[in-house]
Amino acid sequence: MTDDSPLHALTASAASARLAAGTLTSEALTRACLERIAARDGDLKAFAYLDPDRAIRIARELDKEPRRSPLHGVPVAVKDMIDTADMPTAYNSPLFDGHRPSLDAACVAVLRAAGAVLIGKTETTEFAAAGRDAPTGNPHDLSRTSGGSSAGSAAAVGDAQVPLALGTQTGGSTIRPASFCGAYALKPSWSTVSREGAKFYSVSLDTVGWYARSVADLDLMADLFGLPGDPAPVAGPAGLRIAVCRSPEWESTEAPSRDALMDAAARLRDAGAVVDELTLPPRFDGLTAAHKVILHSEGRTAFLPLARTFGDRLHDDFRSRVENREGFSADDLIAAYDLAALCRVAFDGIARSYDAVLTPSAPGEAPVGRRPGNPVMNQIWTLLHVPCVNVPAFTGPNRMPVGVTLAGPRLSDRRLLAVAAALAPVLDRSAA
Amino acid sequence: MTDDSPLHALTASAASARLAAGTLTSEALTRACLERIAARDGDLKAFAYLDPDRAIRIARELDKEPRRSPLHGVPVAVKDMIDTADMPTAYNSPLFDGHRPSLDAACVAVLRAAGAVLIGKTETTEFAAAGRDAPTGNPHDLSRTSGGSSAGSAAAVGDAQVPLALGTQTGGSTIRPASFCGAYALKPSWSTVSREGAKFYSVSLDTVGWYARSVADLDLMADLFGLPGDPAPVAGPAGLRIAVCRSPEWESTEAPSRDALMDAAARLRDAGAVVDELTLPPRFDGLTAAHKVILHSEGRTAFLPLARTFGDRLHDDFRSRVENREGFSADDLIAAYDLAALCRVAFDGIARSYDAVLTPSAPGEAPVGRRPGNPVMNQIWTLLHVPCVNVPAFTGPNRMPVGVTLAGPRLSDRRLLAVAAALAPVLDRSAA
Numbered sequence: 001m002t003d004d005s006p007l008h009a010l011t012a013s014a015a016s017a018r019l020a021a022g023t024l025t026s027e028a029l030t031r032a033c034l035e036r037i038a039a040r041d042g043d044l045k046a047f048a049y050l051d052p053d054r055a056i057r058i059a060r061e062l063d064k065e066p067r068r069s070p071l072h073g074v075p076v077a078v079k080d081m082i083d084t085a086d087m088p089t090a091y092n093s094p095l096f097d098g099h100r101p102s103l104d105a106a107c108v109a110v111l112r113a114a115g116a117v118l119i120g121k122t123e124t125t126e127f128a129a130a131g132r133d134a135p136t137g138n139p140h141d142l143s144r145t146s147g148g149s150s151a152g153s154a155a156a157v158g159d160a161q162v163p164l165a166l167g168t169q170t171g172g173s174t175i176r177p178a179s180f181c182g183a184y185a186l187k188p189s190w191s192t193v194s195r196e197g198a199k200f201y202s203v204s205l206d207t208v209g210w211y212a213r214s215v216a217d218l219d220l221m222a223d224l225f226g227l228p229g230d231p232a233p234v235a236g237p238a239g240l241r242i243a244v245c246r247s248p249e250w251e252s253t254e255a256p257s258r259d260a261l262m263d264a265a266a267r268l269r270d271a272g273a274v275v276d277e278l279t280l281p282p283r284f285d286g287l288t289a290a291h292k293v294i295l296h297s298e299g300r301t302a303f304l305p306l307a308r309t310f311g312d313r314l315h316d317d318f319r320s321r322v323e324n325r326e327g328f329s330a331d332d333l334i335a336a337y338d339l340a341a342l343c344r345v346a347f348d349g350i351a352r353s354y355d356a357v358l359t360p361s362a363p364g365e366a367p368v369g370r371r372p373g374n375p376v377m378n379q380i381w382t383l384l385h386v387p388c389v390n391v392p393a394f395t396g397p398n399r400m401p402v403g404v405t406l407a408g409p410r411l412s413d414r415r416l417l418a419v420a421a422a423l424a425p426v427l428d429r430s431a432a
Numbered sequence: 433m434t435d436d437s438p439l440h441a442l443t444a445s446a447a448s449a450r451l452a453a454g455t456l457t458s459e460a461l462t463r464a465c466l467e468r469i470a471a472r473d474g475d476l477k478a479f480a481y482l483d484p485d486r487a488i489r490i491a492r493e494l495d496k497e498p499r500r501s502p503l504h505g506v507p508v509a510v511k512d513m514i515d516t517a518d519m520p521t522a523y524n525s526p527l528f529d530g531h532r533p534s535l536d537a538a539c540v541a542v543l544r545a546a547g548a549v550l551i552g553k554t555e556t557t558e559f560a561a562a563g564r565d566a567p568t569g570n571p572h573d574l575s576r577t578s579g580g581s582s583a584g585s586a587a588a589v590g591d592a593q594v595p596l597a598l599g600t601q602t603g604g605s606t607i608r609p610a611s612f613c614g615a616y617a618l619k620p621s622w623s624t625v626s627r628e629g630a631k632f633y634s635v636s637l638d639t640v641g642w643y644a645r646s647v648a649d650l651d652l653m654a655d656l657f658g659l660p661g662d663p664a665p666v667a668g669p670a671g672l673r674i675a676v677c678r679s680p681e682w683e684s685t686e687a688p689s690r691d692a693l694m695d696a697a698a699r700l701r702d703a704g705a706v707v708d709e710l711t712l713p714p715r716f717d718g719l720t721a722a723h724k725v726i727l728h729s730e731g732r733t734a735f736l737p738l739a740r741t742f743g744d745r746l747h748d749d750f751r752s753r754v755e756n757r758e759g760f761s762a763d764d765l766i767a768a769y770d771l772a773a774l775c776r777v778a779f780d781g782i783a784r785s786y787d788a789v790l791t792p793s794a795p796g797e798a799p800v801g802r803r804p805g806n807p808v809m810n811q812i813w814t815l816l817h818v819p820c821v822n823v824p825a826f827t828g829p830n831r832m833p834v835g836v837t838l839a840g841p842r843l844s845d846r847r848l849l850a851v852a853a854a855l856a857p858v859l860d861r862s863a864a
Contacts, residue, residue: 102534106632106737113740194733196632200538203623203635226736228762301626304658305541330660330843334780337842341773348766410769411762 005160007032012163012217016070026073030059030117033075037120037161043142045135046156048080049087050120059117070220072115077165079153080121081128082208083197084108087118091199092126092134095310105197107166107208107225114224119162122152125372128168129201129299130317133370139181140400141366147177148372150211154181157211158401164221165211169382170201171295172362172375174209175405178390179361180373182401182430183211186218187378189411190385193225202298204337205291205382215421218389222414229387229414236422238272240355245278247359248285252376254364260394260402261360264427268358271426278350278357284343284380290336291379296326297333340383347384348409356406356419361390365400381405387413389420393427439464444595444649448502458505462491462549465507469552469593475574477567478588480512481519482552491549502652504547509597511585512553513560514640515629516540519550523631524558524566527742537629539598539640539657546656551594554584557804560600561633561731562749565802571613572832573798579609580804582643586613589643590833596653597643601814602633603727604794604807606641607837610822611793612805614833614862615643618650619810621843622817625657634730636769637723637814647853650821654846661819661846668854670704672787677710677839679791680717684808686796688828693792696825696836696859700790703858710782710789716775716812722768723811728758729765772815779816780841788838788851793822797832813837819845821852825859 005014007029018024034052041047055075062073078084081091083101085108090096104112112118123134125148134151138144139159146155150167154174157165158181167174169187178185187209195206212218223231234240244265246253253261269275299321306314307322320326351357360377367373381388386407394402404427408416437446439461450456466484473479487507494505510516513523515533517540522528536544544550555566557580566583570576571591578587582599586606589597590613599606601619610617619641627638644650655663666672676697678685685693701707731753738746739754752758783789792809799805813820818839826834836859840848 100534102532104737106734109737109741113737191635191730192733194632194737195635196734196737200626200628203627226732228765298623300658301624302538302628305536305538305545305626305628308545309541333660334842338773338777341770341776344773345770410766 008036009160010163011214012071012074012212012220013214015074015163019073020067026059026062026117027056029073030055030075030119033119033162040159040161044137044139044155044159046122046152046159046161048090048092048121048123048152055117055119062115062117067115069114069224071111071224073117074164075117075119075162076111077119077122077153077156077162078108079124079150079167081124081168081199082108082166084118084121087121089121092124092132095313103197106194108197110225122156122165124151125149126315127199127201128170128173131315133372135370138366141398144366144368144400145180145370145373147180147366149173150177151372153211154178154183157213158183163213164217167209167211168198169207169209170205171291171382172378175378175388175390176362176373176375178211179401179403180366182392184213184215184218184392185209185211185390186222186417187382187388188227188413189387192227192411192413200302202295202302204294204298207382215417215424219414219417222417227413228411229416231414231418234418234422236273237268237426240419240422241274242268243276243278243354243357245280245357245359247377247380248280249288249376252363252374253360256364256394256396256402257360257362260404261358264358264393264404267426268423281346283339286339287343287380287383288376290339291383293328293332293336296321297328300324344384344410347386351409356408356416356423359405359407361403361405365396365398365402381407385410387416389416391420391424391427392430440468441592442595443646444503444506444644444652445646447506447595451505452499458491458494458549459488461505462487462507462551465551465594472591472593476569476571476587476591478554478584478591478593480522480524480553480555480584487549487551494547494549497547499547501546501656503543503656505549506596507549507551507594508543509551509554509585509588509594510540511556511582511599513556513600513631514540514598516550516553519553521553524556524564527745535629538626540629542657554588554597556583557581558747559631559633560602560605563747565804567802570798573830576798576800576832577612577802577805579612579798581605582609583804585643586610586615589615589645595645596649599641599643600630601639601641602637603723603814604810607810607820607822608794608805608807610643611833611835612798614824616645616647616650616824617641617643617822618654618849619814619820620659620845621819624659624843624845632734634727634734636726636730639814647849647856651849654849659845660843661848663846663850666850666854668705669700669858672851672854673706674700675708675710675786675789677712677789677791679809679812680712681720681808684795684806685792688796688826688834689792689794692826692834692836693790696790699858700855713778715771718771719775719812719815720808722771723815725760725764725768728753729760732756776816776842779818783841788840788848791837791839793835793837797828797830797834813839817842819848821848823852823856823859824862
């Protein structure tokens, strides 16, 4: 997207520059986004809640105020399992229809204080976990899924309805929808963005992240949230050391993701990057199973109050967790925690030898239907607590986007974004 | 406390038996607690919010309903940094005066669904972290602190105002006030009780726990929350293997805590337990420093939204975290995470050779004043994620209670409580 784009398709950075220069108002930008949403969202169904008058009123107020941050006046959509004090938050659960939180979630409070226009709430898998699927289609083919659980946020950004949107990831809920929808996304290092006020699934895994249409926009948000890592620009791709990691779950990939990874590696090599193959140590093979043990065991804790409060009215997927139908033991959970901890140390050691680790973002193109898709390419990285960036890199045989993931060591988020900014012009053909 | 106690001083187990037998109503029990509070709390100041009419109304309704659990009709107090949908939640912060959450915190929802009478909100250190101290005195000497941050919950249970109360621990906020107030307390294994809806400080450390006046009552709550570990009764103390651990922070202990530990060890030995000295491996010496790095670094994340929203109106203690005035780096945080992970594995291996690890609960008696006291005897165990039980064991030179901690391997909570039940008659002179 360039500065010549229609207003609704401006990146946040481009819009921010115009807002700062006084050549664009937040009201005009917000109206352009609302018009795009009105034109497209009846079919796409990215938004769970939208009150255009409210959004315009907020934008107009912000236009009168001194600028608080680079995001002042910029519309941001919020996944509807993240609490908002001035919009309903239903978690896509019939049990919370019309629920009105009394406080903003922590991540929303940061955006509100920065002067962002919190434009509306986006569809999610129920409680960002299981149960009901989001009704959202894929902006590139409405018969296909936008992925889950951050279905609406990925679709809204991929469809240029908004420049930025908040998501969360516990398995693959931020990065996989980004791959499916052709959006950029950051899943930050675990613990670096407060997850207070986002619905709980797994305290060890749940991570707030965001979608954008450029690496620069991901970094605008990373700066606002004070993410760790060196933000200095990185020259490249020439000379950067990239590790291509097929991942221990390579057998789950389909041809489009395999082709995307190999194509991305070839393009980086052609551009002068030093590209190595990385095979993770054998113990990493257990991480996907460990992720499931932690997810279900901590999910048992998280959903217990809902099961006790709502009984059979709670979707069976959640009662299954609470009843521990998989039969995971305390020893299973300890083994999973400890394997993850050991692999975190090992991965940091490996990843520090490279500028980025390149790996698939999803098994392939977005499937037909509305199921969220398989998180198998993402769970390992979520469990490792490392930052991951999705870069739209490839178009599959069905003309659907296929992304690649750039990952780095824990707490290197700003550095990883700087590397991603250097690589994106080569990886993302639409940006080139 | 025996079954002959006045109603307000009944344990939850004793009250529950009478409620089940129909010889006691929840209304009578609740009124007895409210009368005790009315008589004592003007000076003690354990409660931040109390509406007697509301509590009686709820108790009366519960008396008409079928019993939902052993806690049906039993009063439970809630630390005022844990959200309640029908009572204000102010976190002892002037910024949240009169704040009304729209939902119960997860732990409150479990109690409400079980039919507990959520009787009122108890005083806390601001955001259970720093800033303003709780105004609460110690029930054994009003000139002294009840400890923090769970000041009011420990004092209310220690003063026999309520049989049970919820607290939280990030450093020493559950166990240390229990030691100061002569209450039993459980800090469960990390991740086993949902902390959703309790104010955030440190996502790796924050743990919901509770106070009671017997081990059986701690276990009643542990059963309700589905805590892990084998709940089967344990015979003893004869034959039980107990490791006396002076802790790497032994230099911070004062004579009363040293005497309490040695006296407890001697009594257990006299009762036929096998008591060994345990010195933790040298790497454990770094855990207190690692705890501080994690606390401050994750506190930076947790308090960022408040700092951005309230600016200078937020207490400087929290702005200090957000500004990282201690200057902790990302590498410091990673080193702290990884040391903790390695020590968790090591401690489980050590602790599995024993039935319990016995260690101090606080440096000594409750100090004069209202400061929360030093958490140095608790931080290591919080960081190790292991369950800890405070047992009132000793009376210091100022006639103040001094507790000892029983700790076990991660996720052994019910087993640790069973061991504590076997040891308490020897350790707790008031129960003997």
